[in-house]
Amino acid sequence: MGRTQQTACISDGGRTRRQVAAFEAYDSSFYAHYFPAQRTSTEILLPSFGVAKTVNPLEDNVEYWLSMNLNSCFDGPGIRLNDVGLDLVLTLDVSGSMGDRFEGEPGKTKLQIAQQSLLTLLKQLSPNDSLGIVLFNGTPRVLHPMEKFSSIDQEKLKEEILSLRAGGGTEISKAVQCATELNDQGNGREKRSRRIFFLTDMEVSHNDGREFLKHIQENAEKKQIWSTVVGVGLDLGTEVIQTVSRTIGCNYSNVRNARTFDQLMKTQFPYTVTPVGFHIQLNLVGDRYRLGQGYGSPEVYQYEQPIQQRQSIELVTEFALAMNEQNEVRGGYLLFQIIDQNKNSNTHEPLKMKTSWKTLQGSTESNEQEIQFSEQINSYTHAGIRKALLLVRYTKFVKRYLIVRRASATPDIMEEYQTMRRQFPRLVKYFQEEMILLNDRSLYEEEYRHLIDIAQKDDLPLDQNLLPNQTLALFNDSAIESAHSTTDHPNRCCICLTNDSSMILSPCAHQCLCKDCAQQPLSKCPLCREEITSITEQFQHL
Structure with a gap:
């Protein structure tokens, strides 16, 4: 999304x-x-x-x-094969609040992070795209008029961006009007994508914020000028998120640190500005x-x-x-x-x-x-639905557990807390089993480690085989590694890597073993780790 x-x-x-x-x-x-x-x-x-x-x-x-x-x-x-061109107006908040400290990177202000983010955005543009830049605090002004990107002196523009300083109040509703007028001066070709990119901490008054969101909606519905709102330093608020999410062609993001945003834009920018339905x-x-x-x-x-x-x-x-x-x-x-x-x-x-x-x-x-x-x-x-369900069950439980742990100790809360403490080891065991079955290390790095950290902090008893070292060893299981090393030879036995696989395991139906290796005392499928109830030979027709 x-x-x-x-x-x-x-x-x-x-x-x-x-x-x-x-x-x-x-x-x-x-x-x-x-x-x-x-x-x-x-x-x-x-x-x-x-x-x-x-x-x-x-x-x-x-x-x-x-x-x-x-x-x-x-x-x-496919994004490179179907390039439709982009008319983009970057709109940068230079108000006084942007001079405040950026919590994600000590020693830097929100404006400095926004400047780096803006320069990152410039690197994502194609020669045939058109670019304009608007700055705003209490009053908006055009830093750079709408121009074909290949014609812009990029070094000069970079110097101008890095020389900016924060100061003044904030009128973001005036900024969106200025950016809209500038975008109207773009290439004008009917099939091009038109977008305004806002980099702001959204430290605005309630009425100004409402007026800003109203303009975004009108742009999308009447002009097909879409907006991306990037929160710098503070997470975007509920009203911004819900309004932007419900406006066609519009989306949002948050900048937590410059490095992460750089990576995000390098990999995601052309997709972020390409609605498909x-x-x-x-x-x-x-x-x-x-x-x-x-x-x-x-x-x-x-x-x-x-x-x-x-x-x-x-x-x-x-x-x-x-x-x-x-x-x-x-x-x-x-x-x-x-x-x-x-x-x-x-x-x-x-x-x-x-x-x-x-x-x-x-x-x-x-x-x-x-x-x-x-x-x-x-x-x-x-596997996609299995992974999504695992993440939902993990998030739902952990979110509620942390709320209950911090809540006032009423009898009902204490009863729920003790129940969840008893359930916690079951959740960890379930998560480990699914994670290994999916053979997905990304689940270990974030969610599984979080579970273990909570268990250790709250003195929750876990079996030794659920601890990090034992869990990592499961990822290194030779059968799993062998199974994944057969990508170029899908019909090879996943254990010996020599003979053709001819044996079908039940009930998972994986055909991953040769007749010789099937004689080994295996209790679980080497690919999905489901219990094996029977093994039959797949006969080849001549």
């Missing part, structure tokens, strides 16, 4: 002070990881789905889940299934209790996504709990989805698919 970590704010005397929002962790935890994607070279937007039927490891009840991600020919390397609606066809809680975006997460059962959801904008070498994407992954209206039925009806959306040209397109839940427990369509 083209978004990074999100925050909420509470009004405080016309200014804003910020606190973590309810949906923050789910969206940012998804964005921090890669998920498998479906490559397409022709479709501007292509929905893909997965389902899971699992037992909740902490509550022992059966749950049904649906994953959704939207693929595009602009994803990954608007008003995407997912509808469940029929009466049996409904959408419960959603994760991965503030547009689908319900922060009000009780959770409403929905037959449809809408995403305002979908952006192109960067890909790694394994055709995996970061962000853009959604997960929904599915409510079965007929729990007592012995059979599962197919889950039927109809997805419709508006193209950039204003026409409507649609896609219909159906997918069947397995009769088996703990079944997943693919």
Whole structure:
């Protein structure tokens, strides 16, 4: 969805002070990881789905889940093949508050970080793009008029940017008007993308902020000038996040430190400015299934209790996504709990989805698919939904645990706290098993280490085999390493790497062993670590 970590704010005397929002962790935890994607070279937007039927490891009840991600020919390397050109106005906040200390990097001000970020943005532009720059405090001014990027003296522009100093009040609503007028002077070609990039700490009055957001919405709806709001030094507030998220073609980000933002822009910039569809609606066809809680975006997460059962959801904008070498994407992954209206039925009806959306040209397109839940427990369509579900269960538990741990010691809170302490080792064990099965070290570096840190700090008893050294040793298991070293020879036995694999393991159905290696005393599949109940030989037809 083209978004990074999100925050909420509470009004405080016309200014804003910020606190973590309810949906923050789910969206940012998804964005921090890669998920498998479906490559397409022709479709501007292509929905893909997965389902899971699992037992909740902490509550022992059966749950049904649906994953959704939207693929595009602009994803990954496709962004270079389908370049449409960009008219960009960079709008930099130089008000007095930007001279305050930047907490992410000691010794630097917010303006210094914003200057570095702006210079990073300049490096991402193509020669045929057009660029203009607006500065603002109490009054906006044009630092550089709209001009084709290849014609700009970049060294001179860099000197001008680095010479800027913070001072004065803040009128961001005037800045967006100035930036809009400047963008109107761009290339003017109909198919080009038009965008205003704001770098600001959003230390503005309530009315000025409201007027700013109103202008952003009008630009998107009437002019197809889209906006990106980058929070520098402070997390963006709830009203900014929700308004920007619900405005077509618009997105937001936060700068936590210059290095991270540099990396983000180097890998994500062309995708951040490339919307591929608007008003995407997912509808469940029929009466049996409904959408419960959603994760991965503030547009689908319900922060009000009780959770409403929905037959449809809408995403305002979908952006192109960067890909790694394994055709995996970061962000853009959604997960929904599915409510079965007929729990007592012995059979599962197919889950039927109809997805419709508006193209950039204003026409409507649609896609219909159906997918069947397995009769088996703990079944997943693919690794993506398994990983997303693991992250949701981790985040949901840890978030609640930390709240309860800090809460006043009422009898109800104490009872809940003791229950969660007993559940904590089960969560760690579940997370370790899933992480090793997925063979995903990124889950270890962030989430698993966090679990271990909490357990050690709170003196929670864990089995020795759950500790970091023992867990890392599981990643180095020779069978797993062998399995992943056979990528270029998919029919080779994953143990001896010599003979062809001809033996099929049940119930996982992996064909990964030769006849000789299958004689070894194996209890679990070397690829997925599911318990082996039987092994049969796959005979080759001549």
